[in-house]
Amino acid sequence: xxxxxIETIDLTKNYGRVQALRGLNLRVxxxxxxxxxxxxxxxxxxxxxxxxxLTKPNAGQARVSGxxxxxxxxxxxxxxxxxxxxxxxxGELSVYHNLKLHGMLHKMPASQREARIxxxxxxxxxxxxxxxxxxxxxxxLKRRLMIARALLHGPSVLFLDxxxxxxxxxxxxxxxxxIRQSNRAGVTIMLTTHYIEExxxxxxxxxIIDGGRIIAEGAPAxxxxxxxxxxxxxxxxxxxxxFFETRRLAADHAASMEQNxxxxxxxxxxxxxxxxxxxxxx
Ligand SMILES: Nc1ncnc2c1ncn2[C@@H]1O[C@H](COP(=O)(O)OP(=O)(O)OP(=O)(O)O)[C@@H](O)[C@H]1O
Numbered sequence: 001x002x003x004x005x006i007e008t009i010d011l012t013k014n015y016g017r018v019q020a021l022r023g024l025n026l027r028v029x030x031x032x033x034x035x036x037x038x039x040x041x042x043x044x045x046x047x048x049x050x051x052x053x054l055t056k057p058n059a060g061q062a063r064v065s066g067x068x069x070x071x072x073x074x075x076x077x078x079x080x081x082x083x084x085x086x087x088x089x090x091g092e093l094s095v096y097h098n099l100k101l102h103g104m105l106h107k108m109p110a111s112q113r114e115a116r117i118x119x120x121x122x123x124x125x126x127x128x129x130x131x132x133x134x135x136x137x138x139x140x141l142k143r144r145l146m147i148a149r150a151l152l153h154g155p156s157v158l159f160l161d162x163x164x165x166x167x168x169x170x171x172x173x174x175x176x177x178x179i180r181q182s183n184r185a186g187v188t189i190m191l192t193t194h195y196i197e198e199x200x201x202x203x204x205x206x207x208i209i210d211g212g213r214i215i216a217e218g219a220p221a222x223x224x225x226x227x228x229x230x231x232x233x234x235x236x237x238x239x240x241x242x243f244f245e246t247r248r249l250a251a252d253h254a255a256s257m258e259q260n261x262x263x264x265x266x267x268x269x270x271x272x273x274x275x276x277x278x279x280x281x282x
Contacts, residue, residue: 003030004063005157005188006051011060013046013212020046022212023060028190028205030156033183035203036192037268039278043212044192045085045161051190052082052159065156078106081150081187085161087142089149091135095126098134099149106153113152120148124178140171147178151187158182160191164198176202196269206268210276220268227271235260241270 006028013021021043028034038044049055050062053073062069067076089098096117103113121127124144129137134145143163150158163179164172172195179202183189193199199206200220208216208223216223228243230250236259243266244250254261272278 004028005030005032005065006034006190007061007063008047008051009061011047011050011057011062013043013050013055013057020212021050021057021060024209024213026207026214028188030188031183031186032205033179033189033191033203035199035206036190036209037194037196037199037206037272038192038209039276042209042276044209046212047209048159048161048190048192052080053077078153079156081153081155081158083143083146083150083158083160083163085165087139087146089134089137089142089145091133093134094131095121095134095137095145096130098145099152102149102152108153116152116154120152123151123181124148140167140174143167143171143175144178147175147182151182155187157188157190160189162192162194164193164195172198196267196272200268208272208275210278216271216275223268223271224266227266227274229266231264231266231270232257233262233264235262241274243270243274 004027006026008024008026011021011024024043024047036044046055050057051064051069053069053076056070064076065079067079069076093101099117099120103117121130124147126141126144126148134142137145164175167175179189203220205217205219206223207214228245230244230247231241232244232250232254233241242253244253247263250263254263
């Protein structure tokens with residue numbers, strides 16, 4: 001594998017008796033967009049919190065850009081940008097001051113900071129809203145401000161936790177484009193998502209996590225190929241769907257079934273359900 005941007009080795013985290021992570025092994029190459037998919041309670045947020053230095057693991061190691069997140073937390077933190085799931089801009093401050101504050105916290109020299117704020121406002125399409133109080137922005141624009149802020153100090157790795165949750169389809173696509181553009185500019189991206197479509201569209205590789213472990217990993221097309229490209233689904237919604245490599249094999253199986261069945265192309269959601277026994281969004 002190419003140079004590694006994010007790595008965890010046997011990462012373990014317990015909350016009392018709850019084993020949130022049970023030896024999680026993860027490797028994201030520099031320059032990748034890696035999607036982290038898992039049902040509720042699988043351990044996605046816990047993994048991201050450890051990688052972004054907010055929580056300590058009970059055992060195992062985690063490195064971001066080569067820095068150990070426990071013993072070299074400040075260095076690791078400086079090389080990463082984080083977009084949390086919940087909107088956390090300062091509503092009372094202007095768009096500009098939200099960015100300025102972040103630049104100051106990262107000790108960016110003033111001239112560099114100001115130039116970079118202009119660049120980021122342009123990048124996310126908020127230059128015209130520079131002086132608006134952040135509270136006046138729509139949900140989608142607030143999310144763009146959070147992305148501008150996360151990228152301001154020039155991190156090489158960007159963590160996004162459910163970056164488009166609750167946004168309409170058009171706004172979601174705009175955010176995807178920003179993520180792609182920052183990736184093209186060299187930023188490694190790790191994003192957790194519940195949206196299968198988001199993982200399929202955006203991510204070069206996807207890791208499926210369940211019960212605190214990675215249970216499958218690969219390019220979306222590889223995961224589909226492994227499971228079988230066609231699904232036979234009982235039309236009454238009862239009973240289990242089955243995967244087949246070709247439409248012909250699927251049709252043969254459907255013909256042998258007692259009840260009516262539908263044959264369709266498999267998608268990542270089918271793979272997810274067959275692996276975890278759960279829907280992505282319950
Ligand atoms: N602070 C905490 N105290 C106790 N248990 C916790 C805490 N945080 C998480 N857990 C438990 O750890 C497990 C993993 O949770 P985590 O939030 O990492 O999952 P997740 O995949 O992000 O889920 P979701 O998709 O619902 O956000 C769950 O069983 C959860 O209830």
